[in-house]
Amino acid sequence: MPESRPRNIPEATVARLAVYLRVLAGLADDGRSHVSSGELATAAGVNPAGLRKDLSHLGPCGVRGVGYSVASLRDRLTETLGGARSRPCVLVGVGRLGSALADYSGFPGRGFEFVALLDTDPATVGSSVAGLTVAPVAELETVVAETRASIGVITTPAEVAQSVCDRLVAVGVRSILNFAPVALAVPAGVDVRKVDLSVELQVLAFLDQQRDSTPSAVEPNRVERVRPLPSTARAGVR
């Protein structure tokens, strides 16, 4: 019985599960054997009730009156998130952002693993980044076919992002993480997640400006800790 019943887990929940997994890894290193939902929630920066709801998506995995077993919950999350083996990822565009991301492959058990890095710059091609040798982007089709990569990461300039995306899709990549500031057009059946670092800063700047405009806003809200959202977190006066 490989997968039990988690047929449809909300995307926001999946993102939080990954956070829980990281916290649990830290707790395991500290030698902890059990955790309560409250402690785990504060460490992850979420609401305890929400955490329990998230965990309920993969069936009962805690013991009432005691809490969650760190090791077993960690293993269960690892299995749910990453499956048995890590999925191979290809990264295109080994600039500063690209090489920083390549290092996130870090330790296994995360569900993904970089198997190839591609770039056009002759000065970068051939160099070693995160234990991999950078290959020329001209070999994209060959590399994807050999590694059977199903995930592509685009950290190229915006001008070439769409063409790189098209080539990735053409050779079978159906999951793409896009850091280029463009909206990629893809056929049905392809997942695209977009991360826009510039937009994140602009949003923060807007909130900062808005707060200055209203020194003491009408709502004296109080929040003790950060209240994370799918990918971003906010807390404080609005």
Added chain:
Amino acid sequence: MPESRPRNIPEATVARLAVYLRVLAGLADDGRSHVSSGELATAAGVNPAGLRKDLSHLGPCGVRGVGYSVASLRDRLTETLGGARSRPCVLVGVGRLGSALADYSGFPGRGFEFVALLDTDPATVGSSVAGLTVAPVAELETVVAETRASIGVITTPAEVAQSVCDRLVAVGVRSILNFAPVALAVPAGVDVRKVDLSVELQVLAFLDQQRDSTPSAVEPNRVERVRPLPSTARAGVR
């Protein structure tokens, strides 16, 4: 009359406004004078109706039957998002990710501007990144006071992120963008946005795995183009 009435714009809308602004800048460079909501929406990767709703938050700014004036809408978005002047940002942790971000300061009119880069590594301190000289992190308090920075960006290792955050908050920074994989604890009145690159990849890996587990899922959904969300976009079979 500086600000008209946009007292409370949803955060998700603000993120999209930043995207629209970038698209408009490109259209202006191409010499376009007017755009329809449909064209702008496809370029930004959103729904036309949603785009109009987003724009409605800052009052009527289009002409019925014609569309939006590229230049005037761009100016209006610039004013709304960034205000009159760019807000000063301090970045702590000039690694690969940090230096990549520093370059995003790129051209002005984005609402933010890096005014200082800090790091602890003696090899990095003193070097020039994105036109700025990296200062030692020990001078954090002095630098923030001199530059009156109100936004802090944390691209340090996770171990020191909380202490850096505490120091930033102590000297008056009330908006923080956190790239370290930890949940920062901050007092009320401080905004924290978190970007977790590792989680993004894990979510993508999960979706990829889930799709493989269900070759032909129960729902034969069809989507022609990417359907973006606040910070991420997805499209395709689930």
Added chain:
DNA sequence: AGCCGCTTGTGAACGCCTGAACAAAGTCGA
């Protein structure tokens, strides 16, 4: 000058996610 077509702006419904309160269950102590 009047009509037609196009586009914006807005109102309402749908669905999702979040947050809180309640019941089930298991353990520890007596």
Added chain:
DNA sequence: TCGACTTTGTTCAGGCGTTCACAAGCGGCT
């Protein structure tokens, strides 16, 4: 062995965001 406390798992209501669909308004053509 029984009771009570602790903590999980679930259910319910509330809010937010997105989407669809229609009315209002403006330009261009005849």
